[in-house]
Amino acid sequence: xxxxxxxxxDRPLVFExxxxxxxxRNLDAPGAVIVADRRIVAAGPDAARTTRPAGAExxxxxxxxxxxxxxxMRVFVGEPGAEHRETFASxxxxxxAGGVTTIVTMPDTDPVIDEGALxxxxxxxxxxxxxxxxxxxxxxxxxxxxxxxxxxGLLREAGAVAFSDGRRTVTNAAVMRRALTYARxxxxxxxHHAADPNLVGAGVMNEGEVAxxxxxxxxxxxxxxxxxxxxxxxAALTRGxxxxxxxxxxxxxxxxRRAKAAGISITCGASINHLTLNENDIGPxxxxxxxxPPLRAEDDRLAVVEGxxxxxxxxxxxxxxxxxxxxxxxxxAEAADGAVGLETMLPAALRLFHSGNIGLVTLxxxxxxxxxxxxxxxVGRLAPGAPADLILVDLDAPWVLDPDTLRSKSKNTPFDxxxxxxxxxxxxxxxxxVFKAAGP
Amino acid sequence: xNVTPPPLPLAFSRRHLLGIEGMTAEEATGLLDLAExxxxxxxxxxxxxxxxxxxxxxxxxxxxxxxxQSSFELAGKRLGADVMNMAVGNSAVKKGExxxxxxxxxxxxxxxxxxxxxxxxxxxxxxxxxxxxxxxxAGDGAHEHPTQALLDALTIRRHKGDIAGLTVAICGDIAHxxxxxxxxxxxxxxxxxxxxxxxxxxxxxGIERMGVExxxxxxxxxxxxxxVMMLRLQRERxxxxxxxxxxxxxxxxxLDREKLGYAxxxxxxxxxxxxxxxxxxxxxxxxxxxxxxxEQVEMGVAVxxxxxxxxxxxxxxx
Numbered sequence: 001x002x003x004x005x006x007x008x009x010d011r012p013l014v015f016e017x018x019x020x021x022x023x024x025r026n027l028d029a030p031g032a033v034i035v036a037d038r039r040i041v042a043a044g045p046d047a048a049r050t051t052r053p054a055g056a057e058x059x060x061x062x063x064x065x066x067x068x069x070x071x072x073m074r075v076f077v078g079e080p081g082a083e084h085r086e087t088f089a090s091x092x093x094x095x096x097a098g099g100v101t102t103i104v105t106m107p108d109t110d111p112v113i114d115e116g117a118l119x120x121x122x123x124x125x126x127x128x129x130x131x132x133x134x135x136x137x138x139x140x141x142x143x144x145x146x147x148x149x150x151x152x153g154l155l156r157e158a159g160a161v162a163f164s165d166g167r168r169t170v171t172n173a174a175v176m177r178r179a180l181t182y183a184r185x186x187x188x189x190x191x192h193h194a195a196d197p198n199l200v201g202a203g204v205m206n207e208g209e210v211a212x213x214x215x216x217x218x219x220x221x222x223x224x225x226x227x228x229x230x231x232x233x234x235a236a237l238t239r240g241x242x243x244x245x246x247x248x249x250x251x252x253x254x255x256x257r258r259a260k261a262a263g264i265s266i267t268c269g270a271s272i273n274h275l276t277l278n279e280n281d282i283g284p285x286x287x288x289x290x291x292x293p294p295l296r297a298e299d300d301r302l303a304v305v306e307g308x309x310x311x312x313x314x315x316x317x318x319x320x321x322x323x324x325x326x327x328x329x330x331x332x333a334e335a336a337d338g339a340v341g342l343e344t345m346l347p348a349a350l351r352l353f354h355s356g357n358i359g360l361v362t363l364x365x366x367x368x369x370x371x372x373x374x375x376x377x378x379v380g381r382l383a384p385g386a387p388a389d390l391i392l393v394d395l396d397a398p399w400v401l402d403p404d405t406l407r408s409k410s411k412n413t414p415f416d417x418x419x420x421x422x423x424x425x426x427x428x429x430x431x432x433x434v435f436k437a438a439g440p
Numbered sequence: 441x442n443v444t445p446p447p448l449p450l451a452f453s454r455r456h457l458l459g460i461e462g463m464t465a466e467e468a469t470g471l472l473d474l475a476e477x478x479x480x481x482x483x484x485x486x487x488x489x490x491x492x493x494x495x496x497x498x499x500x501x502x503x504x505x506x507x508x509q510s511s512f513e514l515a516g517k518r519l520g521a522d523v524m525n526m527a528v529g530n531s532a533v534k535k536g537e538x539x540x541x542x543x544x545x546x547x548x549x550x551x552x553x554x555x556x557x558x559x560x561x562x563x564x565x566x567x568x569x570x571x572x573x574x575x576x577x578a579g580d581g582a583h584e585h586p587t588q589a590l591l592d593a594l595t596i597r598r599h600k601g602d603i604a605g606l607t608v609a610i611c612g613d614i615a616h617x618x619x620x621x622x623x624x625x626x627x628x629x630x631x632x633x634x635x636x637x638x639x640x641x642x643x644x645x646g647i648e649r650m651g652v653e654x655x656x657x658x659x660x661x662x663x664x665x666x667x668v669m670m671l672r673l674q675r676e677r678x679x680x681x682x683x684x685x686x687x688x689x690x691x692x693x694x695l696d697r698e699k700l701g702y703a704x705x706x707x708x709x710x711x712x713x714x715x716x717x718x719x720x721x722x723x724x725x726x727x728x729x730x731x732x733x734x735e736q737v738e739m740g741v742a743v744x745x746x747x748x749x750x751x752x753x754x755x756x757x758x
Contacts, residue, residue, distance in 0.1 A: 149681075151685050151687070152688075154691060178681070181640045182684075184656075185639055
C-alpha cells in the first residue's frame with residue numbers, strides 16, 4: 001500500500017497507557033494494545049500484563065483512546081468521472097486523517113458501477129492509490145435506472161460488498177421486491193436511499209416554518225417515511241436484508257424499531273450531519289447545509305441521537321459527498337446536495353459523547369463494529385486475531401476546523417470554523433501507520 | 441419390450457385430460473403401459489392403428505407450438521383420425537372473438553377430440569365446459585401440461601425401471617412453468633422425491649407446499665439427484681426482470697458438466713424443449729451421453745397416442 005507513514009510498519013507495536021474501547025467485547029477500560037503481523041495480538045487490561053513482542057515499538061498513549069478504525073458505509077468518491085472533486089488518493093488521505101480505515105464507496109459514478117469489470121477497476125485503483133481499505137458497492141439496478149436488477153452474483157464474486165442505487169430510490173416496489181428476493185440467494189445486503197422522488201418534488205429543504213420563511217420549497221418527512229414503511233413490508237415478504245442508508249426523522253425510526261421488534265431483517269444508518277446539525281443551521285441560504293435527506297428540525301435530530309444511543313440506528317455514516325464550486329456556489333434551490341465528512345465524522349461524533357448523549361462503546365459500535373458486521377468484514381473490532389485497523393484518539397484536544405486544511409479535494413464542509421474537542425493522533429491499517437498527527 | 445395389452449376399460453376413464461391434478465397412480469400407470477405399446481407401433485414400418493378411424497381431432501392452438509402440435513398431429517394420424525390444425529393466433533381471435541365463441545364454432549363442426557393450448561391458465565377447462573367433445577389440455581398458461589409430464593414419466597421409467605424412490609431435480613424457471621407444475625404433481629403421485637432448484641425470483645410463493653424440497657443453489661439442489669430436469673427460460677425474463685442477465689443465469693443455474701457432476705454419476709438429463717443453449721443448458725450436456733432430450737420427443741408421440749386411445753374408448757358415441 002502507498003502512503004504508509006513510518007515505512008513498512010511490520011515491526012510489532014505496543015500501545016501503553018491507553019483507554020481501550022472495543023465494542024465487540026463491550027470493553028472500555030485502561031490497558032494496552034499489542035499489534036504484530038498486521039493483527040491484534042491482545043487489547044485491553046490483560047494486554048498490559050502480556051509479554052511484549054521482541055523489538056516492539058512502544059507508544060505511550062497517556063490515557064488516549066485506542067479504538068477500532070472507523071468503517072464508513074456511505075462514501076461518494078469522484079472516481080471515475082468526477083476526479084476534480086475527489087480521487088481515491090485524496091479520499092484515502094482524508095479518511096486516514098479522520099480515523100476512517102475502511103470506506104464503502106457508492107456506485108453513482110460515471111460510468112455507474114453496475115458491471116463486474118468496474119467493481120474490479122475500483123478495487124485495483126483503490127489498492128494502487130490509497131493506504132486504507134476500500135470496498136465498492138454495486139448498483140441495485142442497471143444504470144441506477146430503477147428498472148432491471150444487476151448481476152448480484154457476478155458482482156459479489158468481483159468484490160461488491162453490498163448493493164445500493166446511491167442517491168437514488170428504487171421507486172418501483174416490484175423491482176425492489178425482486179431485488180430483495182434475488183439478493184437473499186447471495187446473502188447480499190441492499191442499502192437503500194429512502195426518499196420518494198415524487199414527494200420530494202421540487203423541495204430543497206425540510207418542509208415547515210423555516211422553509212416557508214426562506215421561501216424555499218419543502219420536502220416532507222413522509223417522502224422518507226413512506227419508503228421506509230414500504231421497504232419494511234418488502235423485507236418481511238422476501239426475507240431479504242434491507243438497510244435504510246439514512247434515517248432523518250423520528251417517525252422513520254419508529255417504523256424501524258417496530259420492524260426490528262417483529263424480527264424483520266431491516267437495519268438503518270444515520271449521517272453525522274443529521275446527528276449534529278438541524279435545519280436552522282442553513283441560516284442565510286448556506287448551500288453546504290443542503291443535504292439529502294434534508295436537515296430536519298431539532299426534535300428530529302434529538303430522536304436520531306436517541307436512536308443511536310438505544311441501538312435502533314445501527315451505523316453512523318459520513319455520507320461524504322464532495323461537491324465543487326460549480327455545484328455548490330449556486331442559489332440554494334439550484335445547488336447540489338451533499339457535504340464532505342470523512343475528516344470531521346469522528347470529531348463531530350465526539351460532541352455526542354461530550355454532551356453525555358452517547359457512551360464511547362455505543363458510539364464506536366455505530367462507527368466501526370456494526371457496519372463491519374453488516375458487511376461481513378472482519379475489521380471493526382480489537383479482538384485478538386482481528387486485523388490491526390485501529391486509531392489513537394485524544395478525546396479532549398480542542399481545535400477549530402479550517403476548511404483549507406482538509407485533505408479532501410472538495411471543501412464543502414458544513415463544519416467551517418466549527419470548534420471540536422477530540423482528534424485523531426494516529427491511524428493504523430493492517431498494523432501500518434497511515435496517518436500521524438503533526439505536533440507533540 | 442414385451443408388454444401385454446392392458447384390458448379396456450383402463451383405469452383412466454375420463455372424458456377429458458385437463459391436468460395431472462386428481463389423477464391416481466393407477467390411471468397414470470395405465471396410460472404409461474398403453475404408451476409402451478404405442479412405442480412399438482411407432483417403430484414399425486406400418487405405424488397405423490385404427491382405433492380413431494372416422495374420428496376428427498382438431499388441434500386448437502391459441503399459442504404457437506411446433507413440437508407439441510406436430511406430436512399430437514402424428515399421434516392422431518397414427519391412430520387413424522382425421523386431424524385438422526387450427527392456428528388461432530392468426531385468425532378469429534385476432535378479430536376479437538372470445539375463446540368460448542371460437543370453441544362453440546368448432547364444436548358445431550362436431551369434432552371428437554379437441555387438443556387445446558392457451559396462454560391463460562384455466563382457459564382450457566373453461567372451454568371444456570362448453571363443448572360436447574373430449575378435450576386434451578396441451579398447455580394452459582403456467583398451470584398444467586399433462587402430456588408433457590406423462591412423456592417425461594415414461595422416459596424416466598424406461599431408463600430407471602421404477603419412478604418410486606428416485607430423486608428428481610426440476611431446475612430453472614419454476615414460476616412460469618406449466619411443465620414444472622404437471623411434473624411435480626405426477627412425480628409425487630408416482631412416488632418420486634421432487635426438488636425444485638432456481639433463483640428465488642423464479643420460485644413461486646408456496647411451492648414448498650406442493651410436495652417439493654426447495655433449493656436456490658445448484659450444488660445442493662442436484663446433490664445425489666437421479667434425474668435433472670431443466671426448464672426453458674424465456675427471453676423476456678432474462679434481462680433484469682427476474683434474473684439480471686443471461687451470463688449470470690448461466691453462471692449460477694445453467695447446467696454444464698461441472699454442475700451435472702453434483703448429481704449421481706448415472707444421473708440423466710431432460711429438457712422439455714425448445715432449449716436455449718448457453719442459457720439454461722450447455723451443449724456438452726444437452727448432446728452428451730446422459731441426455732434423454734431426443735428420446736423425450738419420441739416418447740411424446742407415444743404418450744399422446746395412449747391418451748387419445750384412452751379417451752376414444754369413452755367418447756359418448758363409442
